[in-house]
Amino acid sequence: MARAVLTQADIQRALTRISHEILESNRGGSDLVILGIPTRGVILARRIAETIARIEPDAAPVPVGSIDVTMYRDDLSRTRTRTPQPTEVPAGGIDGRTVVLVDDVLYSGRTIRAAFDALSDLGRARAVRLAVLVDRGHREFPIRADFVGKNLPSSHDERINVRLVETDGDEGVAIETADGEGEAR
Amino acid sequence: MSERHLIVGAQLPNGERLDLLLEGGRIAELGTGLDARGAERVDAEGLVVLPGLVDLHTHLREPGYEQSETVLTGTRAAAAGGFTAVFAMANTSPVADTAGVVEQELSLGRAAGYATVQPIGAVTVGLAGERLAELGAMAQSRARVRVFSDDGFCVHDPLLMRRALEYVKAFGGVIAQHAQEPRLTEGAQMNEGALSGELGLAGWPAVAEESIIARDVLLAEHVGSRLHVCHVSTAGSVEVIRWAKARGIDVTAEVTPHHLLLTEDRVASYDPRFKVNPPLRRAEDVEALRAALADGTIDIVATDHAPHPVEAKEGEWDASANGMVGLESALSVVHRTMVEPGRLDWADVARVLSQAPARIGRLAGQGGAIELDAPAELVLYDPSATGEFGLERLAGRSTNSPYLGETLPGSVRWTFHQGYATVRDGEVREAAEVAGLAAAAGSADG
Amino acid sequence: MNHLLGTRELSREQAVELLDIAEDMAAVQEREVKKLPTLRGKTVVNLFFEDSTRTRISFEAAAKRLSADVINFSAKGSSVSKGESLKDTAQTLQAMGADGVVIRHPASGAPLTLATSGWIDAGVVNAGDGTHEHPTQALLDAFTMRRRLHGAASRGRGLDGARVLIVGDVLHSRVARSNAWLLPALGAEVELVAPPTLLPVDTRRWPVTTSYDLDEALGRRPDVVMMLRIQAERMHGAFFPNSREYARTWGLDDARFDALPDTTMVMHPGPMNRGLEIAARAADSPQSTVREQVANGVSVRMAALYLLLSGERGAAA
Numbered sequence: 029m030a031r032a033v034l035t036q037a038d039i040q041r042a043l044t045r046i047s048h049e050i051l052e053s054n055r056g057g058s059d060l061v062i063l064g065i066p067t068r069g070v071i072l073a074r075r076i077a078e079t080i081a082r083i084e085p086d087a088a089p090v091p092v093g094s095i096d097v098t099m100y101r102d103d104l105s106r107t108r109t110r111t112p113q114p115t116e117v118p119a120g121g122i123d124g125r126t127v128v129l130v131d132d133v134l135y136s137g138r139t140i141r142a143a144f145d146a147l148s149d150l151g152r153a154r155a156v157r158l159a160v161l162v163d164r165g166h167r168e169f170p171i172r173a174d175f176v177g178k179n180l181p182s183s184h185d186e187r188i189n190v191r192l193v194e195t196d197g198d199e200g201v202a203i204e205t206a207d208g209e210g211e212a213r
Numbered sequence: 214m215s216e217r218h219l220i221v222g223a224q225l226p227n228g229e230r231l232d233l234l235l236e237g238g239r240i241a242e243l244g245t246g247l248d249a250r251g252a253e254r255v256d257a258e259g260l261v262v263l264p265g266l267v268d269l270h271t272h273l274r275e276p277g278y279e280q281s282e283t284v285l286t287g288t289r290a291a292a293a294g295g296f297t298a299v300f301a302m303a304n305t306s307p308v309a310d311t312a313g314v315v316e317q318e319l320s321l322g323r324a325a326g327y328a329t330v331q332p333i334g335a336v337t338v339g340l341a342g343e344r345l346a347e348l349g350a351m352a353q354s355r356a357r358v359r360v361f362s363d364d365g366f367c368v369h370d371p372l373l374m375r376r377a378l379e380y381v382k383a384f385g386g387v388i389a390q391h392a393q394e395p396r397l398t399e400g401a402q403m404n405e406g407a408l409s410g411e412l413g414l415a416g417w418p419a420v421a422e423e424s425i426i427a428r429d430v431l432l433a434e435h436v437g438s439r440l441h442v443c444h445v446s447t448a449g450s451v452e453v454i455r456w457a458k459a460r461g462i463d464v465t466a467e468v469t470p471h472h473l474l475l476t477e478d479r480v481a482s483y484d485p486r487f488k489v490n491p492p493l494r495r496a497e498d499v500e501a502l503r504a505a506l507a508d509g510t511i512d513i514v515a516t517d518h519a520p521h522p523v524e525a526k527e528g529e530w531d532a533s534a535n536g537m538v539g540l541e542s543a544l545s546v547v548h549r550t551m552v553e554p555g556r557l558d559w560a561d562v563a564r565v566l567s568q569a570p571a572r573i574g575r576l577a578g579q580g581g582a583i584e585l586d587a588p589a590e591l592v593l594y595d596p597s598a599t600g601e602f603g604l605e606r607l608a609g610r611s612t613n614s615p616y617l618g619e620t621l622p623g624s625v626r627w628t629f630h631q632g633y634a635t636v637r638d639g640e641v642r643e644a645a646e647v648a649g650l651a652a653a654a655g656s657a658d659g
Numbered sequence: 660m661n662h663l664l665g666t667r668e669l670s671r672e673q674a675v676e677l678l679d680i681a682e683d684m685a686a687v688q689e690r691e692v693k694k695l696p697t698l699r700g701k702t703v704v705n706l707f708f709e710d711s712t713r714t715r716i717s718f719e720a721a722a723k724r725l726s727a728d729v730i731n732f733s734a735k736g737s738s739v740s741k742g743e744s745l746k747d748t749a750q751t752l753q754a755m756g757a758d759g760v761v762i763r764h765p766a767s768g769a770p771l772t773l774a775t776s777g778w779i780d781a782g783v784v785n786a787g788d789g790t791h792e793h794p795t796q797a798l799l800d801a802f803t804m805r806r807r808l809h810g811a812a813s814r815g816r817g818l819d820g821a822r823v824l825i826v827g828d829v830l831h832s833r834v835a836r837s838n839a840w841l842l843p844a845l846g847a848e849v850e851l852v853a854p855p856t857l858l859p860v861d862t863r864r865w866p867v868t869t870s871y872d873l874d875e876a877l878g879r880r881p882d883v884v885m886m887l888r889i890q891a892e893r894m895h896g897a898f899f900p901n902s903r904e905y906a907r908t909w910g911l912d913d914a915r916f917d918a919l920p921d922t923t924m925v926m927h928p929g930p931m932n933r934g935l936e937i938a939a940r941a942a943d944s945p946q947s948t949v950r951e952q953v954a955n956g957v958s959v960r961m962a963a964l965y966l967l968l969s970g971e972r973g974a975a976a
C-alpha cells in the first residue's frame with residue numbers, strides 16, 4: 029500500500045523554498061558549502077546549489093560535495109555490512125565555512141549524528157545547518173532540521189519512499205505501509 | 214571354558230548355504246540341518262561367512278606409542294573389522310629389529326586374544342636404512358618372522374635392498390617395500406599434480422613410487438628372490454607390477470582400502486584426516502587400482518591401519534601426521550568399491566583379504582578354506598546392512614578414520630578366532646572375557 | 660564476507676566492491692585526520708607464525724586507522740614453537756574476545772583450518788599461508804594497477820584487457836597464486852614466466868598462460884611486469900644452476916628494463932633482491948609501483964577489515 033504525498037513539482041517547489049531560506053539565513057551565498065549525504069542527499073544538494081545559482085546568477089557558485097557517514101555509524105554491527113559511498117569535499121574544504129548538510133529523510137537522527145563526527149574529521153566548520161526534503165519525526169537524538177521540505181508525521185511501521193529521477197528514473201515521495209520488505213527509514 | 218557355536222544358514226564364499234558347527238577351535242561339522250547338541254545357535258540367515266580376514270599391514274604402535282594404539286586395542290579394532298590375524302609393522306619404539314621385540318609383540322597378541330599377531334621384522338637396524346637388522350634371529354625366534362619391512366621408510370639404498378632380498382631366501386622370507394624415493398619426496402604433502410600446485414602443498418610425485426618398484430622388481434629378478442610391494446597407489450605402479458609378473462618375477466602387491474575409494478580431491482579441505490602416505494591420488498589411479506585388484510595384478514588388500522591421537526590430526530596440514538585407521542572399515546570399503554560394482558565376488562574377497570595375505574606372509578592356521586576340520590577362524594558379514602560410518606564403529610584407541618560421516622555398506626556381525634567369538638552379534642566382546650577364552654584355548658593347544 | 664582466505668573464491672563483483680572501498684579508505688589516508696571510528700571496540704589480533712614485519716605493520720596500521728584495538732601475537736619463538744598447537748592458540752584468542760584474526764602461517768591451509776575448525780568465532784584474514792595464498796597482497800596489486808590505469812575513474816572498474824606478466828618463482832609464491840586467480844577474475848590476461856623448475860607441474864586449470872622465455876614475453880608488450888622474489892633457499896634445491904644464470908635469464912636487468920615502453924608498470928611484492936630478480940634502475944624508476952604498493956596495502960587491508968568486521972557476524976553480505 030503506497031500513498032503519494034509529494035509530486036515532482038512539489039519536490040522542486042520545496043527545494044526552491046529551501047534554497048531561498050538558506051540564502052536568507054546565511055545572508056547570501058558566501059562561505060557556504062553544501063554537502064549531500066549519499067545517495068539521494070547528494071542529488072538534492074546539487075539541485076539546491078543549482079537553484080541558488082539561478083537565484084543569485086552574479087555570485088560565485090556555491091561549492092557542493094558529498095559526505096558519506098557509513099564509517100561513522102553506531103549501528104554497523106547490527107545490520108549486514110553496508111557499502112560505503114565516496115566522500116567528496118570541495119576544493120576549499122570546510123574550515124571557517126557554513127556547511128549545509130542535505131539528506132532526503134530525517135528520522136531517528138542517527139545518520140546526522142554520524143555526519144557530525146564525519147564533518148569534524150574533515151575540518152572545523154563555522155556553523156552546520158541541516159536541510160531535509162522530508163521530516164518524518166521519531167527522533168532519537170536532540171537534532172532538528174533548519175530547512176524542511178515537508179513534515180510528514182508517520183508511524184514506525186510505515187516507510188517513506190523517496191524517488192528521484194537521477195537514481196530511480198521517476199520522481200515523487202510516497203508513504204508505504206510496511207509489508208515486511210526493505211528496512212524502514 | 215571353550216565355546217561351541219552352531220552357525221545356521223550362512224552363505225559360503227562359493228554361494229553354498231550351510232550350517233557350521235564350531236567346536237574345539239575347529240570346524241567340527243559342516244552340512245545342512247545340523248544338530249546344535251548344546252552349542253550356541255547363531256542365526257546366519259542373510260549373512261556371508263568368510264575365512265577370518267588377515268591384514269598384512271597393521272601398525273599396532275606398541276611398544277612406544279601406546280597413546281595411539283596398543284596390541285590390545287589394535288586387535289580389538291581388527292576383530293571389529295572381521296580380522297583374525299594382523300601382521301604388525303616394525304616401526305614401534307623400540308623398533309622391532311631384534312628377536313626380543315618381536316617375541317614381546319607375539320606374547321602381547323596371544324594374551325589379548327582378539328587376533329593372531331604376527332610380527333614383521335625391520336629390514337635395517339632402527340629403520341635407519343644403514344645396516345641389516347638381525348633377520349635370521351627374528352626368523353628363528355618364537356615369532357617365526359617371515360615378512361620384513363622398514364615401512365614408514367623406503368629401503369632406498371639399492372645395495373642394502375639387494376642384500377636383504379637375497380638374505381631372506383634362506384628362510385623363505387619376503388621384503389615388503391614401502392616404495393618411496395626419498396629425495397623426490399622431501400617435504401612432500403600430497404599427490405603431485407594440478408591440485409597440489411593450486412593448494413600450495415609440496416608434491417609427492419607418482420614417479421617416486423614407480424621408480425622404486427621398477428628397481429626392486431629388477432633386483433628381485435636378478436637375485437631370484439621374493440618381493441612384496443606395500444600400498445601401491447598409482448596407475449604407473451600397476452603397469453610396472455603387471456610387467457614384472459608377466460616376466461615371471463616373484464612379486465606380490467597390496468592396495469589399501471583408502472586408495473581404492475578416496476581421491477586427492479579430499480585434500481582441498483586441508484582436513485588432516487585425509488593425510489596419508491602414500492597420498493591419495495587421482496581418480497584415474499583409483500580406477501587402475503580397482504582394475505588391478507580385479508585382474509590379480511594386485512594380490513591383496515591391506516589396511517595400513519595407522520592410528521594417531523587427536524592432536525596429531527587436527528592442526529595445520531603440514532604438521533599433521535600421515536595415516537588413517539582402517540581395520541574396522543576395510544571390508545565395507547572393499548564391498549563398496551569392488552563387490553557392489555561386480556568386480557569381485559565373495560570368493561575373491563576371501564582370497565584378497567584372507568587367503569593371499571596369509572600365504573604371502575607364510576602364516577599357518579589362517580586364510581584357509583572353509584572346510585571340515587579347518588581352524589575356526591571366521592567372520593560373518595551382513596552385506597545388506599547400510600548406514601553412516603560413525604564413531605561407534607571404531608574399536609581401537611584412535612579415531613582418525615576418513616570415513617566418519619560417510620555411508621558405507623555392510624556390517625561385521627560375528628568374528629570367530631580360535632573357535633570363540635571376539636565379536637558377538639555386532640558387539641566386540643570385553644577384553645577380560647576374550648583374554649580368558651584365549652588363555653583357555655592356548656592351554657588346550659598344549 | 661565472513662573470512663578472507665583467498666582470492667580464488669572471490670567473484671568479480673566482490674573484488675571490485677573491496678577495491679572501491681579501498682578507494683574510500685585511500686581518500687581518508689590523504690586527510691589530516693587519518694582515523695575512522697568504524698571498528699571502535701573491536702579487537703583485531705595479528706597472529707604471525709612467520710616473521711613479516713612489513714605485512715604485520717600494514718595490517719596494524721589498517722586496523723588502528725579503523726579504531727580497532729590491535730594485539731600482536733608473534734607466535735614465532737613463543738610457546739607455539741614449543742609445541743602449543745594452532746588449536747590452543749585459537750582458543751586463547753577466543754577467550755580474549757578477538758573479533759578478527761589476521762593470520763600468517765608457514766603451512767598452506769592453516770587459515771582455512773582456523774576459520775572452519777569451530778575453535779573461534781572471529782573473522783579470519785589470510786595474511787599469507789605457506790605457498791598457497793596471500794589475498795590482500797594480490798588485492799593491493801590489483802588496486803595499484805587499477806589506479807595507474809584509470810586514475811580517479813577507477814571506481815566500479817576491473818582490469819579488463821590489461822596484460823600482466825608475472826616472472827619468477829611461481830612454484831613457491833603465494834603472491835603469484837593469489838594474483839593468478841584474482842587478476843583474470845577482474846578481466847586481466849595473465850602470463851607466468853619462469854624456469855620450468857619453478858612452475859607447478861600442471862597449471863592447465865589455471866586461468867593463465869605460461870612460458871619460459873622472458874625476452875619473448877616482454878616482446879609481447881605487457882602493461883604490467885611483476886617480478887617475484889627469489890628466496891635464498893631455492894639456490895640449494897637445484898631449481899637453477901646459480902644466481903648469476905638466474906639473473907641473466909629471468910631477471911629484469913637494465914637492458915630489459917630500458918627496452919620497455921615507459922608506460923609499463925614494474926611491480927614487486929617486496930622485499931626485493933636487487934641485482935637478482937630486479938635491477939636497481941627498474942626498482943627505482945617512476946614506472947616502479949613499489950612505494951605505492953606499500954601505501955595501497957594499508958587502504959586495501961582497511962577495506963578487508965571493514966568488510967569482515969563491520970557487519971553483523973554471519974549475516975549475508
Ligand SMILES: [Zn+2]
Binds near residue numbers: 364365366391443491
Ligand atoms: Zn608404508
